[in-house]
Amino acid sequence: MSDPRPIGVFDSGVGGLTVARAIIDLLPHEPLLYVGDSARFPYGSQPVERIRTYALEIAEYLVRREVKVLVIACNSIEVSAIGDIAVTADIPVVGVVNPGSRAAIRATRNGIVGVIGTEATIATGAYQRAMGSAVTLHAAACPAFVDHVERGDTSSPALREAARGYLEPLMDAGIDTLVLGCTHYPLLSGLLQFELGPDVVLVSSAEETAKDVYGELVSRDLLAPEGGRPVHEFATTGDPARFQDLAELFLGPEVRNLGVRQVTVEGAWS
């Protein structure tokens, strides 16, 4: 049994590409169809009703394109619309909040967990609901992070100062685990680990979500045939050139254009 249909992944923009890439890593035979709603990005500051309308439009588009599973690779969409999407779509739906929350619950040793995200995500309290009383949760919105990441900035003094400001209350609260509750944030894990120190465990909801997608496909017998090299499709509602430019930060360097060189290293010593 195998299922050649693509995995549908969507986001309000490029951030969900961290989830897409983690899925590609773990399931290299699976074709992906990614839609980023860049024309209407960012969702974070929009009314919930409007986010829901947008999200349902993209979900429907993907369902019509016959994806076999829907991955909501955006915290803001998930917290606003996952219920409506799950009711409407007749295929499995995977979000980012539950995988990240479960991983944090199993990772914490002292039961004090932090979560960072956009203002919209934090305001909904979705992570608090997902983790329930299993842990004491401290949340912080980090509105400046997305812009820095999309400029390719992960280490400037201004960003590091902003990060220290966001993280200080979480550190004071004694967190030993931090959930990166925004799909842009895995690119900041070097910065965050450096500022938090080595004792705090970082949980990437992108990576955890990809593992959940793996589990869904294996347990429901939806894996694509072995051995093929899949063709992925990346689509945006906005400017394709701008999308592609940003995509490189999230999807990796230009493999085909790298021009791998052959070198000789023997005898370099002498």
Added chain:
Amino acid sequence: MSDPRPIGVFDSGVGGLTVARAIIDLLPHEPLLYVGDSARFPYGSQPVERIRTYALEIAEYLVRREVKVLVIACNSIEVSAIGDIAVTADIPVVGVVNPGSRAAIRATRNGIVGVIGTEATIATGAYQRAMGSAVTLHAAACPAFVDHVERGDTSSPALREAARGYLEPLMDAGIDTLVLGCTHYPLLSGLLQFELGPDVVLVSSAEETAKDVYGELVSRDLLAPEGGRPVHEFATTGDPARFQDLAELFLGPEVRNLGVRQVTVEGAWS
């Protein structure tokens, strides 16, 4: 202060590309110079003396190319030669064993940790030394994994059966944390999490090593200038075409060639 020199990353082949990519993610302004010794791959089955000779040749090549930090992105090289490399190179040297070991020590709740790797890596006991008496460590060599990953196979029934065989003694021992002690294994994290179940925390030494590189550059004031788009160089001692083919599994899809499409999703519902 800024330092435009590249970060030197090396491995016996393509596996270290998981480390390279994690570094590129976290430090998108930093140029990388990667050397994979594919012509002499795999190191795992070679005598330690020979691995040491090979490793010193590559390290010397990178030092002559004026890298600012040396990243040993290969467990087998590190356990055989990091002492010699550190003595010889007059620049910071970062390996994969210590970052992964530290992360496991902070992640475990019950103090029982597993590590998986190649036969060579496991045989040296390097992880046992790195973690000392902080945890009870159970190690398992997984000789079949690298071949599967390099064929792009992360989910076949044969691989899953092999994984269950390798993991069973670790599960029986009650591990709550597993260190992926080979740079190929992050691509198996979906499989491993699925087979181990949700309660085991996976530690990717690739990701942890990249965070260490971030910390080295920030704390030693070695960051490249902000704002540039760096040119990476990927080199192999073997066949460049074969290297490039494999590199795609590790570095991500062909961003420039994806051909991002613009789509309209509004009204798809109606």
